Amino acid sequence: MNAASAEAVRRTIAGPLPTDATVVLTPIGGIFKGFRQHGWQDVERSGWWPQIRRENIYVIQIPQGGAAADLCSTLGKSPRIDLLGYAGSLTESMLVGDIVRPGRARLVGHDVDMPLAGSAVHSVVTVPHILFTYESADRLRRHSTVADLESAHLARALQRAGGAALGVHVLITDRWPDLPFYSVGPRNLALIEKRRKEFVAEFAHQLQQSPEGAA
Secondary structure, rough: OOHHHHHHHHHHHHHOOOOOOOOEEEHHHHHHHHHHHOOEEOOOOOOOOOOOOOOOOEEEEOOOOOOOOOOOOOOOOOEEEEEEEEEEEEEOOOOOOEEEEEEEEEOOOOOOOOOOOEEEEEEEEEEEOOOOOOHHHHHOOOOOOEEOOOOOHHHHHHOOOOOOOEEEEEEEEEEEEOHHHHHHOHHHHHHHHHHHHHHHHHHHHHHHHHOOOOO
């Protein structure tokens, strides 16, 4: 994509988003709204997807799945790009409510890992839909520790654009094989909501302290 096309795509999707902005992407409405409680305000003429900003730090609510790859392909000059979302654990070593920052991402069905700005202890596999069977989770856990719907799509787009490594921060909302998402009860739902608020508060504070550095 040439510079003119990238600018047109960015303005269509995200409005007048500065090329040097620090960008936070999230498909989770509760995470997006949570930043308003920490000083982020609505942006006028924000393009297709809602966004809020505080100084030069923009939070954009993206669709679930790989649609935001189109936006990421235009963010090669942004000093820092983070994805905040939900993920399912593929290992019993994680608990619902844990925060994980994987260091590698893989698109399901592919053999190539893409680097992320996180810990090499964990890797995320990006799947096309929510997992519904034990068999699919068992296959995935051979190579990855968590599963989501977005990370690898966005990491690949940024890599192709020559941008900074994507920072992925996910809140574990369910766990295979013993606690898939559809069996999470009210007690765990309350825990997830509590941890989501803490997650946003901690991340918002880190962003304000170091908008271009690792959180």
